Amino acid sequence: MRQRNVKNKKEIINNSNYIILDANKLKGSWNNVFQNNNPIYLEIGMGKGDFILENAKRYPNINFIGIEKFDSIIALAIKKIPEGINNLKLIRMDAMNIGDVFDKEIDRIYLNFSDPWPKPRHEKRRLTSSNFLNLFESVFKNNKEIMMKTDNRHLFEYSLISFNNNDYKIKEISLDLHSDNCDDNIETEYERKFSLNNNVIYYVKVEKK
Ligand SMILES: C[S@@+](CC[C@H](N)C(=O)[O-])C[C@H]1O[C@@H](n2cnc3c(N)ncnc32)[C@H](O)[C@@H]1O
Numbered sequence: 247m248r249q250r251n252v253k254n255k256k257e258i259i260n261n262s263n264y265i266i267l268d269a270n271k272l273k274g275s276w277n278n279v280f281q282n283n284n285p286i287y288l289e290i291g292m293g294k295g296d297f298i299l300e301n302a303k304r305y306p307n308i309n310f311i312g313i314e315k316f317d318s319i320i321a322l323a324i325k326k327i328p329e330g331i332n333n334l335k336l337i338r339m340d341a342m343n344i345g346d347v348f349d350k351e352i353d354r355i356y357l358n359f360s361d362p363w364p365k366p367r368h369e370k371r372r373l374t375s376s377n378f379l380n381l382f383e384s385v386f387k388n389n390k391e392i393m394m395k396t397d398n399r400h401l402f403e404y405s406l407i408s409f410n411n412n413d414y415k416i417k418e419i420s421l422d423l424h425s426d427n428c429d430d431n432i433e434t435e436y437e438r439k440f441s442l443n444n445n446v447i448y449y450v451k452v453e454k455k
Contacts, residue, residue, distance in 0.1 A: 311337065
């Protein structure tokens with residue numbers, strides 16, 4: 247994602263009620279943060295936050311956590327979120343460290359338009375590599391559920407193989423999400439941009455018991 251530098255990003259992050267600053271101190275107690283036992287869904291690489299914000303509004307009985315690597319991007323997301331959404335928290339972190347922050351607490355992971363890292367030597371950085379799927383093992387609660395959308399055919403094919411190699415089963419799949427029945431689809435910023443360019447959107451939901 248091309249980054250616009252947000253001047254007062256640190257201030258925005260440090261003063262937001264949505265941001266959790268010392269997230270690793272909460273490992274194992276995220277339900278206390280939300281003060282309920284509702285399921286927790288995590289979006290990795292939430293970008294400017296449209297998807298997770300709309301989900302939080304639409305599904306008040308689910309807790310949503312968005313993680314994002316870059317200060318400027320998460321600061322832009324914070325600026326969009328109105329006060330008073332109780333089922334949403336954000337963390338500025340690299341997904342690489344996810345095992346330090348959650349312990350068998352996550353019910354679903356969303357990967358929306360993740361960076362494709364096309365070069366073979368960067369394979370381990372892809373969020374659907376065995377490297378990351380292994381990391382996710384320790385954060386998932388019971389069922390392991392991942393929902394992925396991308397416009398990148400190579401990343402999609404790679405991910406299907408990786409899911410299969412890591413014992414995930416396909417539950418739903420679309421090779422053209424916007425032409426299929428997708429009434430309850432919530433668009434991300436990238437999705438909106440790509441579909442305006444007539445790019446096909448690929449979607450898959452996988453599960454591991
Ligand atoms: C291509 S953008 C997609 C943003 C958003 N999900 C969307 O669909 O509009 C990928 C986002 O993932 C973030 N990201 C990439 N790798 C990450 C990682 N390892 N941990 C956390 N965020 C990451 C990037 O900073 C960027 O904001």
